[in-house]
Amino acid sequence: MSKVLHAVTLVVDMPITKIDALDAIAFAANGNVEDPGTARPRVWLAPHAWAEVEIPKFADPPPFAIDVYSDVSGEIAWAQARRLHGALERFGWNVAPPRAGVR
Numbered sequence: 001m002s003k004v005l006h007a008v009t010l011v012v013d014m015p016i017t018k019i020d021a022l023d024a025i026a027f028a029a030n031g032n033v034e035d036p037g038t039a040r041p042r043v044w045l046a047p048h049a050w051a052e053v054e055i056p057k058f059a060d061p062p063p064f065a066i067d068v069y070s071d072v073s074g075e076i077a078w079a080q081a082r083r084l085h086g087a088l089e090r091f092g093w094n095v096a097p098p099r100a101g102v103r
Contacts, residue, residue, distance in 0.1 A: 005070070005071055006069065006070045006072075006073060006076070006077040007067050007100075008068045010066040010081060010098055011064070011066075012062070014062055018053050019033075019041075021053045022041055022051075022053055024088070024091065025066065028087035028088055029051070029084065040052065041053075045068065046076070048070050048072040049070045051068050053065070054066075066084070068080050068098075
């Protein structure tokens with residue numbers, strides 16, 4: 001049996017490193033970066049919901065993606081993505097509205 005992940009993506013149009021983006025998300029979510037320095041660091045937003053950052057490869061310019069995942073439901077992923085969107089906009093980030101994710 002495969003685990004289904006529900007995803008919602010936020011696109012951010014600004015230059016930033018992956019770890020700095022994760023730190024900002026953790027600050028906005030009042031959380032911590034889990035597994036820093038690994039291939040899949042994440043920030044827990046709520047029980048069963050977390051954010052991961054996808055930075056363009058090969059020094060491509062922005063934008064970059066913040067994928068908000070839930071292993072329970074799309075509703076949880078959407079709610080947490082909207083919450084994170086608002087928090088990042090209050091910090092002055094230019095964030096596109098949430099859209100259906102990649103998984």
